[in-house]
Amino acid sequence: MERPSIAASAFDRPGVRVRTLATLRWIAISGQFATLIVVGLYLRFPLPWPSLLAAVLASAVLNIGLTTLYGRNARLEGRDLVLHLAFDLLQAGVLLLLTGGLSNPFAVLLIVPVTIAATLLPARQMGYLGVFAGVVLVVLWFWAKPLPWAGPPIEFPEVYQWGVAVSLALAIGFLAIYLWMVSAEARDRARALVATExxxxxxxxxxxxxxxxxxxxxxxxxxxxxxxxxxxxxxxxxxxxxxxxxxxxxxxxxxxxxxxxxxxxxxxxxxEDPFAELGLDVLLHEVAHAVTPARVPIRVVAPTPQPLVRRSPELLHGLQNLVANAIRHAGSAVELHAASTMSEVRITVLDDGAGFADNILPQLGEPDLGPSHSGSGGTGLGIFIATTLIERTGGRLAFSNRNNGGAQVDVRWPRSHIEAAHQE
The missing domain is CATH 1.10.287 (Helix Hairpins)
Structure with a gap:
């Protein structure tokens, strides 16, 4: 029982390799230095060279210390990663503060540290960095020096600067939230797949x-x-x-x-031969027996004859998860129905409990619903595992509520597919 929790914590706090972060920072330092050379020496724009070079040098010194103090495969996560990304945001803010602020075309690079945080950090720590980015935007709005220019500096209208500030804030917020949601979903799915495997x-x-x-x-x-x-x-x-x-x-x-x-x-x-062929009705009896003693009785309704199916671990464990979930929420009984036609084979799991909540019904089968969504303290991981395993056998699941109360799960296979499986 310990391994899933360890795996889950690894997915919840993925972090980033020091080598990767250092490489990205060297790329940024190279770009910053090249930009200063082009703008200051080639275009001959007046620049505060000592302050700008000091900001770039500070980033380089930090990067050298990072690669020296940490091992080659070390990882940064949590507070340490927040501090490093906050430094990158601050360093970019200082460069912009000295070179026009929000009027500088490179102001869009303020988005980068926050979007990196969105893919690697929990919501709270990402929020802290987002607030810090907002502070940087405010400072640039009020105290930035004029944009360097050949000749008299350009004065942009205040409404234009206001529009740039709002657009950057919206871009930072939208990208951060979007990437965090995508990354969180990917981590949930990866964690659930580990549990499935x-x-x-x-x-x-x-x-x-x-x-x-x-x-x-x-x-x-x-x-x-x-x-x-x-x-x-x-x-x-x-x-x-x-x-x-x-x-x-x-x-x-x-x-x-x-x-x-x-x-x-x-x-x-x-x-228990995993390669045995057995009737679908016999399989349901075995599934029912595997989860006994149960809190409520399990009744199998399977008119004979039923098609022969392969007794695979995926099929057994997936159905057992569905039955276990039904037992957990049933009022007095759980029923397993088997039926087949010329084109498909169907198994239905019924219980007489309260049924699925309307707000989670469309999300069933997702990797992590969370206790607040499920309303029963469960995370939906068991149903996700069952869905994944049964889909590996070629089946498709449909979740619904019964008219007379209770939950219903329908599992369908194309008959030709499930009958061919045991002949391979």
């Missing part, structure tokens, strides 16, 4: 263990049969011997006991 791996290992047990029972059956025959011969010849008779009888009884154990293992492994 872990569940599938666990199910596959259990199935492989059953196959191994069957093979072991088969291989040990021969030697154990020989031991049983020898024990019987010894019992017939020396069973009444006062010195060895008791040991021989014990050997014979233990051999018989071992044989019975191997038979039980072989039968259990055969029942």
């Amino acid at each position: 872990a569940a599938l791996t666990r199910e596959s290992r259990m199935s492989a263990l059953g196959s191994l047990a069957a093979a072991a029972a088969h291989e040990l059956g021969g030697p154990l049969g020989t031991i049983t025959l020898v024990a019987r011969s010894l019992s017939d010849a020396l069973g009444d011997d006062p010195e060895f008779g008791e040991d021989i009888r014990l050997l014979e009884s233990e051999a018989a006991r071992s044989r019975a154990i191997l038979i039980r293992i072989a039968k259990r492994a055969e029942a």
Whole structure:
């Protein structure tokens, strides 16, 4: 149970490699220095060289310290990453403050640190950096020096400067929120897929263990049969011997006991064979049995005959998650219905609980609804795992509420697809 939490924390706080951040900063420093050379020396615009070079040099010194103090594969996250991005924002603000402020065409680069934060930081820390960007915009609006120009400096109308400030603020806010939402969704999906793979791996290992047990029972059956025959011969010849008779009888009884154990293992492994073909009705009974003892009774309604399907870990674990969710919210019973036509196979999971909340019904199957959305303390991760696993088998899920109360989940497969799966 520890691994998912570790994986989840890694996705929640992805951070960035020091090497990546340093590389991006060197690119920015190179661009800033090249811009100063072109504008100041080639275009011959008057620039406050000492202050501008000091700002660029400060960024370079920080970058050298960053690559020196941290290991090659170290990562920055949380407060450390916020401070570094805030420095980049401040350094860009100082350069703009000395060269025209919001009238400078390069003012758009203030967006960069905030958008980077939106992809790597939680909402609160991203918000802090967004507020700091707003402070920088205000400072540039009121206290920036005139834009360097060959000849008399250009005076832009106040309404134009106001429009630039508002457009930058809107761009920063929109891009930050958009990128944060996209990144958060990607992290939620990645975290949920890790949980899905872990569940599938666990199910596959259990199935492989059953196959191994069957093979072991088969291989040990021969030697154990020989031991049983020898024990019987010894019992017939020396069973009444006062010195060895008791040991021989014990050997014979233990051999018989071992044989019975191997038979039980072989039968259990055969029942759990992941490559077995079984009727859809039998599969539903197995799914119902896997989640018992349940809080409420589970009833399987499956008219025979039903098509044969492959007993795959994806199919079993996906259906078990749906049934477990139904049991959790059911009032008095859960029903599993199986039906098939010439074109499709269908399984329906029904419960008589309160049903799905209207606000989350369109979002079911998403990786992380969160307790505030689900209203039941759940995150929706179980349904996402079930959706992912069943879709791997070619099925499609539809979630709805029953007219007489309760939730309904319909799972459909094209009949040709699910019937072909067990023939591969």
